[in-house]
Amino acid sequence: MNSYTQIIKNGLWKNNQAxxxxxxxxxxxxxxxxxxxxxxxxxxTTITLILSNSIVSLIRNQVGSEIRLPVxxxxxxxxxxxxxxxxxxxFYELYLILGIFIxxxxxxxSIIGRAEAFASKNPMGASFFDGLGMGLGFTAALVILGAVxxxxxxxxxxxNAHLMFGEAARNMTIHVMTDYEGxxxxxxxxxxxxxxxxxxxxxxxxxxxxxxxAKQEVSLTLSAKxx
Amino acid sequence: MADNxxxxxxxxxxxxxxxxxxxGLVSLTHSFTHEQIAENERLFVLKNLRELVPNNLHDNDxxxxxxxxxxxxxxxxxxxxxxxxxxxxxxxxxxxxxxIAPDGYSGSIKLLVAIKANxxxxxxxxxxxxxxxxxxxxxxTNKSDWVYAFNGRSLANLNAKHWRVKRDxxxxxxxxxxxxxxxxxxxxxxxxxxxxxxxxxELSENALSSTSKKLMPLGSKAELTKQTNE
Numbered sequence: 001m002n003s004y005t006q007i008i009k010n011g012l013w014k015n016n017q018a019x020x021x022x023x024x025x026x027x028x029x030x031x032x033x034x035x036x037x038x039x040x041x042x043x044x045t046t047i048t049l050i051l052s053n054s055i056v057s058l059i060r061n062q063v064g065s066e067i068r069l070p071v072x073x074x075x076x077x078x079x080x081x082x083x084x085x086x087x088x089x090x091f092y093e094l095y096l097i098l099g100i101f102i103x104x105x106x107x108x109x110s111i112i113g114r115a116e117a118f119a120s121k122n123p124m125g126a127s128f129f130d131g132l133g134m135g136l137g138f139t140a141a142l143v144i145l146g147a148v149x150x151x152x153x154x155x156x157x158x159x160n161a162h163l164m165f166g167e168a169a170r171n172m173t174i175h176v177m178t179d180y181e182g183x184x185x186x187x188x189x190x191x192x193x194x195x196x197x198x199x200x201x202x203x204x205x206x207x208x209x210x211x212x213x214a215k216q217e218v219s220l221t222l223s224a225k226x227x
Numbered sequence: 228m229a230d231n232x233x234x235x236x237x238x239x240x241x242x243x244x245x246x247x248x249x250x251g252l253v254s255l256t257h258s259f260t261h262e263q264i265a266e267n268e269r270l271f272v273l274k275n276l277r278e279l280v281p282n283n284l285h286d287n288d289x290x291x292x293x294x295x296x297x298x299x300x301x302x303x304x305x306x307x308x309x310x311x312x313x314x315x316x317x318x319x320x321x322x323x324x325x326x327i328a329p330d331g332y333s334g335s336i337k338l339l340v341a342i343k344a345n346x347x348x349x350x351x352x353x354x355x356x357x358x359x360x361x362x363x364x365x366x367x368t369n370k371s372d373w374v375y376a377f378n379g380r381s382l383a384n385l386n387a388k389h390w391r392v393k394r395d396x397x398x399x400x401x402x403x404x405x406x407x408x409x410x411x412x413x414x415x416x417x418x419x420x421x422x423x424x425x426x427x428x429e430l431s432e433n434a435l436s437s438t439s440k441k442l443m444p445l446g447s448k449a450e451l452t453k454q455t456n457e
Binding site for chain 1: 234237238241242245246248249250252253256257260261263264267271359360362
């Protein structure tokens with residue numbers, strides 16, 4: 001069980017697909033202009049990751065290494081197409097917004113990346129949690145970047161929440177700044193690059209801060225040994 | 228050699244098997260979602276149409292009474308355009324066309340243009356576009372009121388020369404920093420109005436089976452109005 005939490009932690013922070021591996025930038029940069037858009041694509045990506053990881057892990061001993069990549073691509077493409085159809089049927093308005101980015105999940109290299117790097121070598125349980133962790137990490141990146149861009153760009157949070165959670169969520173929109181003119185750059189693609197860069201920098205600063213006490217301890221024990 | 232061959236056959240059949248599984252999964256999903264998807268698309272179109280032609284104006288099924296026309300001069304697209312007809316007691320009340328303004332700042336702008344039987348505009352909506360957020364996207368009703376300026380306009384109460392943005396000497400506001408978008412929309416709306424004027428009689432006919440009627444192309448009529456204007 002401990003290794004599962006380790007796997008999840010890995011996906012959320014240490015090997016975050018968006019902030020560390022820098023995979024899946026195309027959907028990440030294109031869809032992260034509001035929190036809800038980011039959350040929608042994040043959930044779709046997570047489901048794809050969990051399913052593709054589980055299935056790939058299940059068949060990892062049956063499929064020879066020569067044909068494993070085409071088989072993985074087939075599996076991922078089928079799953080994404082099925083998810084696209086389901087979203088089109090049951091979350092139509094969100095589908096209209098995310099529209100072209102749902103098929104693009106296929107091209108999100110983190111999915112084939114996890115299938116190849118993790119699921120093809122590990123048992124199903126671990127692969128399931130790897131998919132979950134990596135998906136959640138990617139979703140978190142989308143939502144955080146979406147929140148930064150939405151607040152700066154239009155001064156709101158959770159706009160259009162009703163597209164995902166139904167009519168009851170229409171009032172979920174938070175107007176962080178009233179009478180805000182909007183900062184156009186944040187919504188446009190350059191804003192996504194700048195925002196992502198700042199978030200990666202922030203993560204590195206936090207990592208450094210976390211690493212410092214550990215380093216000090218090591219150097220203390222070292223100097224204690226010397227004397 | 229024989230080993231290699233049997234390996235290739237095995238690998239090929241595994242690949243084929245997974246293709247079949249993939250196809251199966253997608254067809255299965257398709258079979259239980261396609262009705263819902265068609266219904267969603269129908270409702271979405273209907274919602275847009277309702278906004279332009281309220282229920283109390285007509286008593287027919289808007290989606291059932293349509294004419295399909297291909298006229299790239301009038302509608303800015305080589306593919307066929309659907310014209311929805313709203314009727315009350317068998318009398319034409321309004322038509323809704325979905326022309327495309329091909330010369331937007333970032334590609335085509337899909338429009339819905341509703342015209343009352345007397346040639347007056349009931350309203351215009353931008354259904355889909357890729358105009359710059361914050362500049363050109365003011366054609367959206369949830370971004371600005373600009374598109375409502377078309378309501379009540381007609382070829383009769385506004386000379387064709389004034390069917391332009393203000394910068395070009397017309398009646399319609401442009402946006403700060405974005406003239407191309409409103410210019411394209413105004414042009415497309417004008418063309419649709421001219422098309423309606425030229426084909427009014429045919430469009431008003433009651434026959435429901437008028438799907439493949441040969442209607443007068445806009446080009447010749449546009450020339451005519453131009454001449455009379457000068």
